[in-house]
Amino acid sequence: xxxxxxxxxxxxVSLIAGVSAGxxxxxxxxxxxKCISIGMAALVFVLIxxxxxxxxxxxxxxxxxxxxxxxxxxxxxxxxxxxxxxAVLFEKLWFKDGxx
Amino acid sequence: xxxxxxxxxxxxxxxAVGLLGLTPPAAAANLDTLIMVMLCLLLFVIGLDMSRxxxxxxxxxxxxxxxxxLPVFIAIGSILGALAASFIIDMDPRYAMAxxxxxxxxxxxxxxxxxxxxxxxxxxxxxxxxxxxxxxIVIMPIVVKYFGKIAAVAPGGATTMDTTLPIVVQYAGxxxxxVSFVSGFILSMMVIFLVPFFAGL
Numbered sequence: 001x002x003x004x005x006x007x008x009x010x011x012x013v014s015l016i017a018g019v020s021a022g023x024x025x026x027x028x029x030x031x032x033x034k035c036i037s038i039g040m041a042a043l044v045f046v047l048i049x050x051x052x053x054x055x056x057x058x059x060x061x062x063x064x065x066x067x068x069x070x071x072x073x074x075x076x077x078x079x080x081x082x083x084x085x086x087a088v089l090f091e092k093l094w095f096k097d098g099x100x
Numbered sequence: 101x102x103x104x105x106x107x108x109x110x111x112x113x114x115x116a117v118g119l120l121g122l123t124p125p126a127a128a129a130n131l132d133t134l135i136m137v138m139l140c141l142l143l144f145v146i147g148l149d150m151s152r153x154x155x156x157x158x159x160x161x162x163x164x165x166x167x168x169x170l171p172v173f174i175a176i177g178s179i180l181g182a183l184a185a186s187f188i189i190d191m192d193p194r195y196a197m198a199x200x201x202x203x204x205x206x207x208x209x210x211x212x213x214x215x216x217x218x219x220x221x222x223x224x225x226x227x228x229x230x231x232x233x234x235x236x237i238v239i240m241p242i243v244v245k246y247f248g249k250i251a252a253v254a255p256g257g258a259t260t261m262d263t264t265l266p267i268v269v270q271y272a273g274x275x276x277x278x279v280s281f282v283s284g285f286i287l288s289m290m291v292i293f294l295v296p297f298f299a300g301l
Contacts, residue, residue: 007136008285011262014140015277018147028152040145041103044266045110047138048237051263052114053123054131060210061230062119064223072199072227075185079200079228080235080255082181083174087254088247090173094166095250 103270104241111237135263142266146277155275167279171286174254175294178203195221198298202229203257203287204236204264209295216299225295233259237267244271252276253283258291260284 022028028036055061117123127134150156160167182200186193195217202209206229214222236255244252252272256264261284268280 008261010136010140011143011281014143015147015150015281018144018149019151020147021144022148022151025151033152036145036148040142040149040266040270041106043138043142043145044270045106047135047142047263047266048107048110049114049117050131050135050138051233051237052111052116053118053127054114054135055230055234056115056118057121057123057128057131058118058230060223060226064227068220068224068227071189071191072224073231074189075182075196075199075224075228076231076235078181078185078188079178079203079257080181080232080239082177082179082184082200083254083257084177084243084247084251086173086177086180087170087251089177090166090170091248091250095162 107237107267111234139262139265146266146269146274149269149274150277153274155273156278159275160278163279167282168286170250170253170279171283171290174257174283175201175203175287175290177254178257179294179298194298194301195224197301198295199225199228201291201294201298202232203259203291204229204232205258205288205291206230206233208291212295213299216296221299232257233263236264240264240267240271249273249276250279253280256280256284258284258287261288 163170178200179197182196183193185200186196189196195213198213198217199209199221202225206226209229210222210226212222213225233256236257236259239255240252243255249272252268253260253276256268260268260280265277265280265284269277
């Protein structure tokens with residue numbers, strides 16, 4: 001659990017550092033706004049690429065796809081659908097006017 | 101439109117590189133560290149974006165303490181979905197619910213169920229939760245478009261705290277970053293208790 005606490009702390013520190021840097025800098029020029037969105041897209045690309053590499057090189061995942069792939073996919077899809085239905089229900093219960 | 105193409109191509113190229121064993125050895129040995137560095141950089145940039153997003157605080161204020169209930173709803177929906185799936189694939193409902201309670205955290209749920217039940221259920225938990233993480237990345241634009249920003253946090257489950265957080269922010273905006281993190285964090289904590297709970301029923 002120690003590793004998990006360090007991990008979460010690192011993520012939170014990065015986020016807070018970003019917010020602080022932004023607040024300190026004050027107004028953003030159009031150019032820096034554009035830099036932020038391009039930078040974010042580039043980082044997302046590399047992150048997803050690395051996550052793909054991690055999945056593709058995971059032998060436990062790849063070698064069992066043929067045997068358990070379909071059943072596992074059905075559970076994943078059903079869990080995703082269920083979670084979306086309940087998130088929508090949550091919103092309907094307390095935020096009838098929607099979240100802007 | 102170009103964003104989803106970018107994300108899909110990154111995912112496909114990444115999986116292909118991993119499958120074909122083309123990963124440079126230095127990168128292969130440090131994959132987790134590299135992913136962690138990317139996540140920290142992304143959270144920094146998301147923080148920058150948040151600092152000029154005036155809706156961040158109004159969004160948190162609006163949700164208030166109910167923010168804690170959202171992951172509970174997401175958990176219930178995921179587990180009921182997995183229960184429904186168990187009838188389709190003719191599987192022991194307890195184990196299907198235990199797999200569904202992995203909420204996308206494949207490493208932990210896979211290891212836990214291998215130990216608690218057997219290798220077959222552990223492997224299915226690993227695969228199913230890998231699918232959940234990958235699918236939530238791919239379907240994010242559709243979910244935001246048709247079900248809204250709150251629903252954007254649902255498919256990723258426990259992973260909206262880290263790996264899918266940037267995807268949520270990319271489509272739902274940086275005002276969803278705190279909601280996404282809190283929901284992913286609470287769901288991660290729930291994995292630790294719920295997976296053994298359902299496996300032991």
